[in-house]
Amino acid sequence: MQKIAFLGLGAMGSRMAKNLLDAGYPLTVWNRSKAATEAFAKVGATVADSPAEAAKEADVVMVMVRDDDASMEVWSAPEHGAFNGMKQGAIAVDSSTLSVAGVKKLADVAKQRGITLLEAPVSGTRKPAENAQLVYLVGGDKAAFDKVEPLFRANAKASEYVGDIGSGALAKLATNAMLGIQATAFAELIGMLKHNGVDVEQTLKAVSATTVWAPIANYLTSTMVEQNFAPQFPVELVEKDFRYVEQAAGADMPVSKAARAVFRKAMEQGFGGENLTAVAKLYQK
Template sequence: MSNIAFLGLGAMGARMAARLIKSGHQVTVWNRTSAAAEALVAIGARQAATPKEAAVGADFVMAMVRDDDASRQIWLDPHTGALAGMSAGAMAIESSTLTPQWVQALGQQVTARGLAFLEAPVSGSRPQAEAGQLIYLVGGEQQVLEQAKPILMATGSAIHHVGTPGHGALTKLATNALLGIQVTALAEIIGVLQRNGADVPTVLGAIAGTSVWAPVANYLASSMVNEQFAPQFPIGLLEKDFGYAIQAAGAVEQVPTMAAARKIFQQAIAQGLGEQNMTGVVTLFKADSHA
């Protein structure tokens, strides 16, 4: 089994680290707020004070943090960054949802130090992370991916190799943009149905029997109709991903549908809904809403 450093213990990272521990790997964890590591320490993890300390002696260093800035800090800080603690032969695996530009820059920094690099963002939310059913969207060299497969499969059920570093980020941003657009479209449709006095579950059930209904729509519709907004993929994070996707497009004019959907998420954040599940945007379109 491998010695793994895991950096970032948010809702996804903590669940991924737990899966690695339960798979028999030796796991050292780090998080900006140390209390997040307590549950993992209780099941066998070692806690480090800095990313650099966590990376010392690790075969693999994995990261799951919020954005480019957090990723840059944990990897490249000259005093506490993980790269400063990594040894020859180790591999850096970045699983956060980031911009392609930063992933490419990070990969160059890693390989310039003679270390292996793989970007491995995931599709799936908290239940999939807990069950080890994440889908990896990988960018990097095939031989590097082969070395990392046993680690990735401890937390995932499928691996898609989509290209070189940066292409994984593009694939993840495209996936999340498509998801976010479906969320806003379904929220608007539910609002229309309510305003016209329709039996919403009955109408949605009929639509679900047609070819236009996407598999994820079952979950989205159920969450919206039943007002179950406990966070699995929070509104604030999906809005961030829309921003990264639009940045990758180069201009808002190139992605008008993404830009319009992002405005809905921004409106929800402005109304204090940023920590709710993404499906909480339906609140903006309820029959009694003036949005």
């Protein structure tokens, strides 16, 4: 069985790493904050002091961190970066949501060191991660994907190969942009319904019977109506992803820019750490 190193044990990474451990894979973990590794040590994982140390014996090294800068640091920092410890033939897998330029730069650094990098961002928040119901959106070498795809099954209901490096980032950014745009639209519309004094839940139920209602709408509207903004996909991360969308665009994107402005305003109001649906608070008196 392949030996796995998992680097980054935040809200998503900790759940993904646990699923791999539960599936029986030999696992070494690293996290910037040592406290996050303690629970893994108690259930049989090896804890490393650096990404390079974690990667030494691994057949597959997986990273799940916040953004471009954090990813590049974990992989390629002098001396302690994971690339420095990886053995010949090991495969690097980054599941962070990165910019297109960022993941291409990372792939170039890996190639210079003779390492194959797959980008494998995931669609899904904390609960799907916990229940192994994520969807991987994978870009990079197809042969490498075929080798690691069985690993993805420990965390996912599907693994979609979409093409060369950069394709996975584009698929993930498109997914998150559609989610963020819908969240801002529902926030405005629920504000409009409340302003007019109608039964919001009954009105939304009626709308849900029409063809415009998407599956994600149930989640978005219910958390807004119930005022349940416990973080699943925080406002500040959605805003970051819209920034990456704008960077990747070959033309003006007025809808995405408008949605990003809503999330920026939510951050200014102190909602950055709350769930993306907290933008609904901007439209309530």
